[in-house]
Amino acid sequence: xxxxxxxxxxxxxxxxxxxxxxxxxxxxxxxxxxxxxxxxxxxxxxxxxxxxxxxxxxxxxxxxxxxxxxxxxxxxxxxxxxxxxxxxxxxxxxxxxxxxxxxxxxxxxxxxxxxxxxxxxxxxxxxxxxxxxxxxxxxxxxxxxxxxxxxxxxxxxxxxxxxxxxxxxxxxxxxxxxxxxxxxxxxxxxxxxxxxxxxxxxxxxxxxxxxxxxxxxxxxxxxxxxxxxxxxxxxxxxxxxxxxxxxxxxxxxxxxxxxxxxxxxxxxxxxxxxxxxxxxxxxxxxxxxxxxxxxxxxxxxxxxxxxxxxxxxxxxxxxxxxxxxxxxxxxxxxxxxxxxxxxx
Amino acid sequence: xxxxxxxxxxxxxxxxxxxxxxxxxxxxxxxxxxxxxxxxxxxxxxxxxxxxxxxxxxxxxxxxxxxxxxxxxxxxxxxxxxxxxxxxxxxxxxxxxxxxxxxxxxxxxxxxxxxxxxxxxxxxxxxxxxxxxxxxxxxxxxxxxxxxxxxxxxxxxxxxxxxxxxxxxxxxxxxxxxxxxxxxxxxxxxxxxxxxxxxxxxxxxxxxxxxxxxxxxxxxxxxxxxxxxxxxxxxxxxxxxxxxxxxxxxxxxxxxxxxxxxxxxxxxxxxxxxxxxxxxxxxxxxxxxxxxx
Numbered sequence: 001x002x003x004x005x006x007x008x009x010x011x012x013x014x015x016x017x018x019x020x021x022x023x024x025x026x027x028x029x030x031x032x033x034x035x036x037x038x039x040x041x042x043x044x045x046x047x048x049x050x051x052x053x054x055x056x057x058x059x060x061x062x063x064x065x066x067x068x069x070x071x072x073x074x075x076x077x078x079x080x081x082x083x084x085x086x087x088x089x090x091x092x093x094x095x096x097x098x099x100x101x102x103x104x105x106x107x108x109x110x111x112x113x114x115x116x117x118x119x120x121x122x123x124x125x126x127x128x129x130x131x132x133x134x135x136x137x138x139x140x141x142x143x144x145x146x147x148x149x150x151x152x153x154x155x156x157x158x159x160x161x162x163x164x165x166x167x168x169x170x171x172x173x174x175x176x177x178x179x180x181x182x183x184x185x186x187x188x189x190x191x192x193x194x195x196x197x198x199x200x201x202x203x204x205x206x207x208x209x210x211x212x213x214x215x216x217x218x219x220x221x222x223x224x225x226x227x228x229x230x231x232x233x234x235x236x237x238x239x240x241x242x243x244x245x246x247x248x249x250x251x252x253x254x255x256x257x258x259x260x261x262x263x264x265x266x267x268x269x270x271x272x273x274x275x276x277x278x279x280x281x282x283x284x285x286x287x288x289x290x291x292x293x294x295x296x297x298x299x300x301x302x303x304x305x306x307x308x309x310x311x312x313x314x315x316x317x318x319x320x321x322x323x324x325x326x327x328x329x330x331x332x333x334x335x336x337x338x339x340x341x342x343x344x
Numbered sequence: 345x346x347x348x349x350x351x352x353x354x355x356x357x358x359x360x361x362x363x364x365x366x367x368x369x370x371x372x373x374x375x376x377x378x379x380x381x382x383x384x385x386x387x388x389x390x391x392x393x394x395x396x397x398x399x400x401x402x403x404x405x406x407x408x409x410x411x412x413x414x415x416x417x418x419x420x421x422x423x424x425x426x427x428x429x430x431x432x433x434x435x436x437x438x439x440x441x442x443x444x445x446x447x448x449x450x451x452x453x454x455x456x457x458x459x460x461x462x463x464x465x466x467x468x469x470x471x472x473x474x475x476x477x478x479x480x481x482x483x484x485x486x487x488x489x490x491x492x493x494x495x496x497x498x499x500x501x502x503x504x505x506x507x508x509x510x511x512x513x514x515x516x517x518x519x520x521x522x523x524x525x526x527x528x529x530x531x532x533x534x535x536x537x538x539x540x541x542x543x544x545x546x547x548x549x550x551x552x553x554x555x556x557x558x559x560x561x562x563x564x565x566x567x568x569x570x571x572x573x574x575x576x577x578x579x580x581x582x583x584x585x586x587x588x589x590x591x592x593x594x595x596x597x598x599x600x601x602x603x604x605x606x607x608x609x610x611x612x613x614x615x616x617x618x619x620x621x622x623x624x625x626x627x628x629x630x631x632x633x634x635x636x637x
Contacts, residue, residue, distance in 0.1 A: 154448035161416050161442045162465045162513070163435070172461075176452045253452045253493040 040223045048223035049230060052212075060294055061228075062235055065201065065208040067291025068125065069193045069239070070284065072132025076189055080137045081182065084144025089174060095145060106138035110196055114203055125295060128200040135196045136189030143185025147178030180251050187243050194236045207298045209235060242280055249277035357430055359517065359549045360392035360415065365424035367410055367575075383574035384410050388424070390568060390577060392517075392549060399560035399567045400553045401607065407575030408553045412521050415551060416442050428517065438466055441510030445522040447502040449494040455481065455505050456490040462513030480508040483542060500531035507542065517549045524559065536562060537590035544588070557607045561600060562589060569610045578610050 022042050029036035052058035087095030114131050121127035151174055159173045201210025209232045216225035367385040384407040392398045400408045413419035414426055417436035426433045428440070441462070449458050459477040468476065481490055484504035494502055503523055510518055524532045540563065543550055554560050560567045561583055569578045585599055594600055 152448070154444055154446045155450060157418065158442065158444065158448040159461075161418055161436045161440070162462050163437055164465055168465075172464075173450070176450070179452075251452075253454075254495070 038222060040226065044223045045226040045230060048221075049227040052224065052227055052231075058227075058231060060298070061207055061209050061212050062231060063287070063291040063294045064298060065197055065210065065232075065235060066239070066287050067295050068128055068201070068208060069132060069190070069197050069235075070288050070291065071125075071129045072197070073136050073186070073190055073193055074288075075129060075133035076136040076140050077186060079133070080140035080185070080189075081144050084141050084182070085148045085170070085174065085178070087141075088145035088148030088178075089151075092149070102138075102141070106142070110135045111199060114200060118204060123204050125299070128197075128205065131200055132193050132196050135192045136186075139188040139192065140182070140185040143188070144178060144182045147181030147185075148174060150181065151177035180254065183243075183247055183250065187240070187247070190239055190243055191236075194232070194239070198232060206302050207295075242283065246277060246280040249280065358391040359394040359396070359429065360390075360551065361427040361430075362388050362390040362411070362415075363424055363427070364389060365411075365414070365421045365426060367407065367414065367419070368422040385414075385421070386574040386576050388575075388577050390580070392551060395547050395549055397543060397550045397552065397563060397565045399564035400551065400570060401555065401557055401560045401567055401611070402570030402575070403572050403611065404555065405575075406570040406572040408570050409521055410575070411570075412442075412519050412551065412553050415517075416440055416519050438462065438513055439515050440517045440519055441513065441515035443503070443506050443510045443518065443520045443523045445525050447494070447499075447506050447526075449502055449505055449509075451494050454491050454493055455486060455497070458494070458505055459508045459512050461509055466513050468513075476512055477508075480512045481505075483511070483545065484508040484538070498531075499527045500535060503527060503535060504538070507539070511542070511546060511548070515548070517551065520550065520552045522553055522555065525555070532559070539563065540588065540590055557604050557611070558595065561585070561603050561607065562595060567607055569607055571611065581607055581610070 025039075025042040025045075027041075028034050029039050029041040049058070052061075087098060110131055113134060114127075117127040117131045117134075121130055155173050155177060156169065159169055164172060197208075198210035198213070201208040202214040205211040209228055212231070213225055213228035216222070216228055365385060365388040366383070369382040369384055371380045371382050388411065400411065402408045410419055414421055415428075415433065417433050417440070450461065453461065456474075456477050459480055460473045463473045463476060478490075481487060484507055486501060486504055486508070489497065489501065494505070497505065503526075506523070524535050527535065536559065539550075552560070552563060557567075564583055567581045567583060569581060570576065571578050581603065583603055585594060585597075585603070
């Protein structure tokens with residue numbers, strides 16, 4: 001796609017809000033408008049961010065969080081999509097009968113479930129993945145039901161007239177027909193995953209971006225806290241962009257909104273096509289595998305009583321020593337559950 | 345196809361046979377009240393010859409689409425049966441292809457992949473699929489559009505794709521349910537001409553449902569006239585207009601007008617009132633009954 005001057009202006013305009021915000025963030029603490037201890041200037045946050053990145057711990061936290069988020073999402077898709085087709089298409093009467101119950105369940109606040117899930121599944125990864133899966137399940141389930149119900153009946157009729165039934169019908173007509181709606185559910189679910197992920201990592205984890213923020217707050221490492229928050233923003237934004245790219249690639253066959261509807265000249269939409277979809281999928285899988293490996297490594301290290309990964313490669317600065325001491329304390333407590341000792 | 349209409353044709357097994365077919369819907373009443381019945385099709389007897397172009401006309405609610413669905417194996421009669429090549433129709437199969445009013449193209453498939461759909465169901469190998477789809481895309485005049493998605497096509501082009509898709513897996517019978525109802529008048533005439541050309545080239549048996557008398561007369565060898573409440577087959581009118589029909593302006597000929605008027609009369613359902621209705625008929629039609637059929 002050629003960049004015309006117009007496109008460049010457009011880009012600058014789109015990001016100018018972010019630029020102004022960052023500028024304010026930098027100047028406000030320096031000018032003394034806010035307490036620089038609680039709101040350090042952006043450059044200090046960047047410094048902390050840079051240190052974390054240089055240590056390699058940031059990548060580790062991001063990988064671990066991404067893995068947890070993706071696992072939870074995968075569980076939700078694995079449960080929600082078949083269940084959605086079952087309730088929306090296969091037995092719509094059961095779907096109608098169960099709808100009030102499902103709506104009620106979907107309203108259960110996942111934060112209240114977190115302690116319950118910890119009781120049921122223990123403090124390992126299962127509880128976190130379960131609660132993340134729980135929150136993202138509902139939009140995926142409901143959107144799949146809607147998608148399955150609203151597949152064009154003429155398409156079903158056409159396929160049926162060729163003797164296509166059951167699994168074949170599902171694969172050739174129902175799934176592709178419901179996919180755009182279903183995917184919207186996945187995207188909404190992915191957004192919720194992030195809220196829940198951070199919360200779950202704050203309550204019971206020894207790594208991950210949520211843990212990074214929580215741990216920094218507990219240790220009054222304010223710039224590091226902000227760096228963690230920025231990392232969460234970055235991760236969420238990247239996941240959303242990735243899903244959007246995947247969506248555009250998968251549904252390139254959809255009608256672009258016409259000029260008459262938008263009231264603006266049609267903008268060139270990047271259509272990554274099959275290559276883009278394959279790339280996005282490959283990236284997701286890579287992220288998943290690398291994250292799984294990292295989680296395993298960190299958890300093993302924690303269980304074997306060794307120090308967890310953070311700070312391994314860095315020089316022992318005073319704050320680092322303090323942090324390690326804190327960690328030791330936590331580990332010697334009851335589990336590799338780092339804030340276990342902090343409830344006092 | 346000229347031999348089809350000739351009286352010297354030896355009687356053979358009909359391609360499609362409908363015998364004493366009834367379709368009754370049970371309507372649910374509010375509680376306490378008795379369930380009432382709606383007779384969609386009542387005692388239909390019909391034969392379609394091999395290679396014949398038969399049109400079904402009738403007002404909405406006469407059950408013509410239901411009859412087509414039964415022939416497609418997608419709906420089932422309450423009593424009686426439909427046969428294809430002497431075999432009772434019990435479900436859908438690849439010996440019949442359907443074309444619906446709403447195009448029903450798979451929006452996520454390109455033109456080529458839409459045309460290949462039936463071939464995939466038939467498990468035709470990929471290379472062969474490509475050859476066949478290319479041939480049928482050419483037949484309907486859509487060369488160069490193979491890789492377009494349906495939303496990038498006009499209504500007429502979409503319907504051409506639907507026709508190519510229904511023909512590609514080589515069914516013996518083509519069932520068409522008001523296929524040209526959604527396109528504009530000019531496109532419709534073009535598609536009608538095209539359909540006759542394709543029919544001539546492929547020699548399929550076609551059952552064509554329409555609510556347009558003119559379309560039925562222009563296309564068909566015979567027109568089956570259905571009336572509503574209950575859906576009954578009133579008469580099967582042979583159309584002896586010369587073929588090919590797409591050359592010249594056959595629509596304005598006296599014969600055309602006469603047949604059209606005859607079917608219009610049949611559709612009024614109250615033959616005794618017909619003479620008083622002549623004032624509402626265009627002059628050309630009112631005077632054409634004198635013409636020999």
